[in-house]
Amino acid sequence: MIKDSDRVVVRGLRDVAAAETRLSYVDVNGFLYYLGYNIDDLVERVTYAEVAYLLIHKQLPNQQQLDNFRTELRFAMKLPDPIVDSITRTPKHCHPMDVLRTEVSHLAEYDPENNDFSDSANMRRAIRLIAQVPTILATVHRSRLNQQVPEPKREFCFAQNFLYMFKGVVPDEAETNVIHRYMSLHADHGFNASTFAARVTASTNSDMYSAVTSAIGTLKGPLHGGASEKVMEMLDDINLEEEVEEYINGLLDDQKKIMGFGHRVYRAQDPRTKHLRGMLEDLSHRDRTLGLYRKCVKIEETVYGRKKIYPNVDFYAAVAMDALGVPKEFFTSFFAASRISGWVAHVIEQYEDGVLLRPASKYVGEFNRPFVPIENR
Numbered sequence: 001m002i003k004d005s006d007r008v009v010v011r012g013l014r015d016v017a018a019a020e021t022r023l024s025y026v027d028v029n030g031f032l033y034y035l036g037y038n039i040d041d042l043v044e045r046v047t048y049a050e051v052a053y054l055l056i057h058k059q060l061p062n063q064q065q066l067d068n069f070r071t072e073l074r075f076a077m078k079l080p081d082p083i084v085d086s087i088t089r090t091p092k093h094c095h096p097m098d099v100l101r102t103e104v105s106h107l108a109e110y111d112p113e114n115n116d117f118s119d120s121a122n123m124r125r126a127i128r129l130i131a132q133v134p135t136i137l138a139t140v141h142r143s144r145l146n147q148q149v150p151e152p153k154r155e156f157c158f159a160q161n162f163l164y165m166f167k168g169v170v171p172d173e174a175e176t177n178v179i180h181r182y183m184s185l186h187a188d189h190g191f192n193a194s195t196f197a198a199r200v201t202a203s204t205n206s207d208m209y210s211a212v213t214s215a216i217g218t219l220k221g222p223l224h225g226g227a228s229e230k231v232m233e234m235l236d237d238i239n240l241e242e243e244v245e246e247y248i249n250g251l252l253d254d255q256k257k258i259m260g261f262g263h264r265v266y267r268a269q270d271p272r273t274k275h276l277r278g279m280l281e282d283l284s285h286r287d288r289t290l291g292l293y294r295k296c297v298k299i300e301e302t303v304y305g306r307k308k309i310y311p312n313v314d315f316y317a318a319v320a321m322d323a324l325g326v327p328k329e330f331f332t333s334f335f336a337a338s339r340i341s342g343w344v345a346h347v348i349e350q351y352e353d354g355v356l357l358r359p360a361s362k363y364v365g366e367f368n369r370p371f372v373p374i375e376n377r
């Protein structure tokens, strides 16, 4: 047992390995692997459903397995009626992440396999969550427009159905390609803060809904998934490409952080950035997207020039979401609708590991303070 005075605090748990994982590897040199596959070999060649299958089953599906998985997901997209009612009653000003956090927790009350925590029940629960998180978001958005969520279509793949149900119109081919790539790129990322939060909760043998609720609350913060919404606010604030340098230099002179830049692990380019940039180039025939993209490139040059730091996944993702017609208050929740596959895969892996995640702290407070009765304080 280490003596309290000998404990070394690793601030922010930087570089501390809290457990082993086979799910994803974040390489500081700018590479990302899912179950051993370099994401550069997956993106544009697989659909998001294949990535989700890979994460929870630890292998890529064959065609028959993929067809079955898509059918399973499509049926699981239906929400219990009380969840739909609850969403439609939430105040319209509520942030979608607040509604998502509440309704994922609420889903536990309608779990058809209540109190069955076997491996097979947890796998079915994981699949339901991968399917239901997107439907919650579609229901939040469409109910605020006083419109119904359309039924998912049999001939659509999962990510395409999500976008269709969210927007209420059939996505075109370019939009479908973007949503697959976006969701695949956001599916997992080592022991990021929200995944770690999910694993801590799961490590107490708590249920999957509790673990995912912890993760959603953690993703919401602007230092994590909430950054893309802030990126869009910044892009809206900068009227013209010519104003970028002055705006960014002003923020840096005031010691402010530029949202969508920097990363705890990567010391090279975030490997997801080039794919996101590529997605935007595919959509550059749209005037608004091209204008935002040009501002982004200028911001990237200016920030790199001053701080030698690169954009992270949230930076170009903001413009990709905008190009898909997703309102900015939903950006973080689209991230959640993709990361859910990583979260549930990590929760299952944590159950398999079976160890309680409980670090020590280094006490720096006082001892033996004289107690003073309340009437004398």
Ligand code: ACO
Pocket (backbone or CB within 6 Å): 012, 192, 222, 223, 224, 225, 227, 256, 257, 258, 259, 260, 261, 262, 263, 264, 265, 307, 309, 312, 313, 314
């Ligand atoms: N803008 C300006 N400077 C930055 C930024 C930034 N976005 N990010 C890091 N730096 C600078 C810091 O000021 C610091 O400089 P210094 O050494 O001169 O003091 C140095 O880079 C190291 O930064 P830290 O904050 O110590 O890095 P840390 O690993 O703790 O933080 C984080 C990583 C939280 C992502 C940080 O870069 C940040 O706040 N970025 C902005 C928010 C953001 O985009 N979050 C999304 C991250 S990706 C994701 O979670 C999906």
